[in-house]
Amino acid sequence: DAGVIQSPRHEVTEMGQEVTLRCKPISGHNSLFWYRQTMMRGLELLIYFNNNVPIDDSGMPEDRFSAKMPNASFSTLKIQPSEPRDSAVYFCASRPEPGRLYEQYFGPGTRLTVT
Amino acid sequence: AQKVTQAQTEISVVEKEDVTLDCVYETRDTTYYLFWYKQPPSGELVFLIRRNSFDEQNEISGRYSWNFQKSTSSFNFTITASQVVDSAVYFCALSEDSSASKIIFGSGTRLSIRP
Numbered sequence: 001d002a003g004v005i006q007s008p009r010h011e012v013t014e015m016g017q018e019v020t021l022r023c024k025p026i027s028g029h030n031s032l033f034w035y036r037q038t039m040m041r042g043l044e045l046l047i048y049f050n051n052n053v054p055i056d057d058s059g060m061p062e063d064r065f066s067a068k069m070p071n072a073s074f075s076t077l078k079i080q081p082s083e084p085r086d087s088a089v090y091f092c093a094s095r096p097e098p099g100r101l102y103e104q105y106f107g108p109g110t111r112l113t114v115t
Numbered sequence: 116a117q118k119v120t121q122a123q124t125e126i127s128v129v130e131k132e133d134v135t136l137d138c139v140y141e142t143r144d145t146t147y148y149l150f151w152y153k154q155p156p157s158g159e160l161v162f163l164i165r166r167n168s169f170d171e172q173n174e175i176s177g178r179y180s181w182n183f184q185k186s187t188s189s190f191n192f193t194i195t196a197s198q199v200v201d202s203a204v205y206f207c208a209l210s211e212d213s214s215a216s217k218i219i220f221g222s223g224t225r226l227s228i229r230p
Contacts, residue, residue, distance in 0.1 A: 031216065043160075043206065043220040056217060091160065095216075103150075104218070106160040 002026070004107030006092050012113045018080040021110045024073055025094030033104060034067055034077050035091040043091075049075065082114045117142045119209050119221035127227040128197055136192040136224045138207030144168075148215045149183065149190045150208040154223070160206070165215070166190065194226075202228045 005024040013019055025032050033048040047057040052069045060067070064083070069075040079086055089111050093104040118141040128134045140149065151163040164174065166183050174181045178195045194201055207221040 033216075042222045045217055045219075048216055050216075089158065093160075103162040103165060105162070108157070108159045 004092055004094050004105055006090075006107040006110050008110060009108065010111045010113075012115065013082055014115055015083055016081045017114075018078065019082045019086075019112060019114075021077040021090050021092075021112070023075045023077070023092030023107060025075070025092070026105055027073070029094035029096050029105070030072065031095040031097070031104075032069060032075050033093040033095070034075070035093065035106075036088045037091060037109070038088040046077070079112075082112075084114045087112055087114050117144075117147075117209050117211055117219050119207050119219055121207055121221035121224050123224045124222075125225045125227070127229060129229050130199055131196050133193060133195050134197050134226065136194075136205050136207075136226065138190045138192065138221060140188050140190065140207070140209045142188075142209060142211055144211045146211075146213070148210045150206075150210070150215075150218065151181065151190075151192050152206045152208060152220075154204040154206065156203070163192075163205075197226075197228045199228045199230055202226060 007022045031050050034046040035043055036046055037043045044059055046059045047067045048055055049069045065079055067077045089109045091106050091109045093106045095104045096102045120139045123137055147168045149166045153161045153163055164181055171183050180193045182191045204223045204225045206223045208218045210218045
């Protein structure tokens with residue numbers, strides 16, 4: 001079975017450019033999570049969705065960051081405009097069912113470098 | 116406020132040695148969940164265990180064991196007879212919500228197993 005799929009795996013962009021990270025959750029999973037991992041701040045939850053609806057975006061750093069989930073099989077995390085401090089590994093995770101206790105399954109991550 | 120502390124930044128042991136990774140947590144809730152995740156060099160986070168606050172029984176899974184002690188707010192992880200494949204970064208994590216959607220991760224312990 002396919003796990004969580006993230007694309008691209010690596011992204012290098014210049015400051016000021018728009019960046020879009022993509023995630024395909026495991027089929028049948030109804031909760032989706034976006035995380036950011038940096039050396040300074042560790043692993044942080046940015047936002048999560050239940051049944052395509054954003055539930056908690058308190059971890060989104062600022063207005064430059066936005067996330068969408070137009071359908072159950074696709075989500076995007078957009079940074080516009082990007083800044084060097086956004087350089088990090090961004091993980092997407094999915095889980096079978098909202099409101100019930102299941103573990104989160106993580107994707108391989110997207111390593112973003114903003115120069 | 117919730118917090119997870121992994122005081123050991125890096126540990127290096129020789130193969131076949133036993134090793135314990137420490138985790139201390141802070142929470143004001145009486146109901147919470149504790150986790151351990153493994154992040155191998157490939158980068159993907161792998162779920163190892165979840166424990167709820169009402170279950171203080173220690174758990175053993177093969178060479179892995181976990182010691183949960185509410186009295187000291189600790190949830191330590193021991194690998195017995197370590198192997199090179201155990202080399203990874205290990206994260207302890209905490210969630211206070213009933214569905215464990217918002218997870219707070221510790222800073223991680225990098226474990227290196229030398230042949």
